[in-house]
Amino acid sequence: MPRLAAPLRRRRLALTSLIDVIFLLLLFFMLSSTFTRYGDMPFMAAASGVMAEPAEPPAFLRVMPDRIVLNVTDLALPDLAAALGALDTxxxxxxxxxxxxAQRLVDVLAAAQGVPGVRLRVIGG
Incomplete structure (x- = not known):
């Protein structure tokens, strides 16, 4: 009588080696990739406490989602640099x-950053 072949047993997949391979791939891609550093935007945050009285009163730039107000004048973003350059303070x-x-604030700060002689201080609560 012919002998019947033993049924094939399915071998379980070893998850330990799969996790090791995934970890090594992750480590490889993390170490081999380069991170681009975007341009820095230097500005000073206003500090709390007592400040010395300035010689001239500072200008006030209010940034809103749909408009920019310098002191009491509405401005468009392209006109901001010229208006800041004409200030006395x-x-x-x-x-x-x-x-x-945040993108709107960065756009306004980038437009105002190129004006010589103007110092920006971001205030808010």
């Missing part, structure tokens, strides 16, 4: 409203 307090996005 070097200190400009930048106050973003609560609903302004």
């Amino acid at each position: 070097p200190l400009v307090l930048v106050a973003p409203s609560d609903d302004v996005t």
Whole structure:
């Protein structure tokens, strides 16, 4: 009588070696990739405490999602640098409203950063 072949047994997949391979791939890609450093935007945050009285009162720049107000004048973003250059005071307090996005604030700071002689201080609560 012919002998019947033994049924094939399925071998369980070893998850330990699979996890090791995934970890090694992750480690390889993390160490071999390069991270680009985007441009830094230097500005000073206003500090709490007592400040010496400035010679001239600072200008006030209010940043809102749909408009920019310098002291009491509405401005468009392309006109901001010219308006800041015409100021008599070097200190400009930048106050973003609560609903302004970070990208909008960065756009305004980047436009104002190139004006010589103007110091920006971001205030807010």
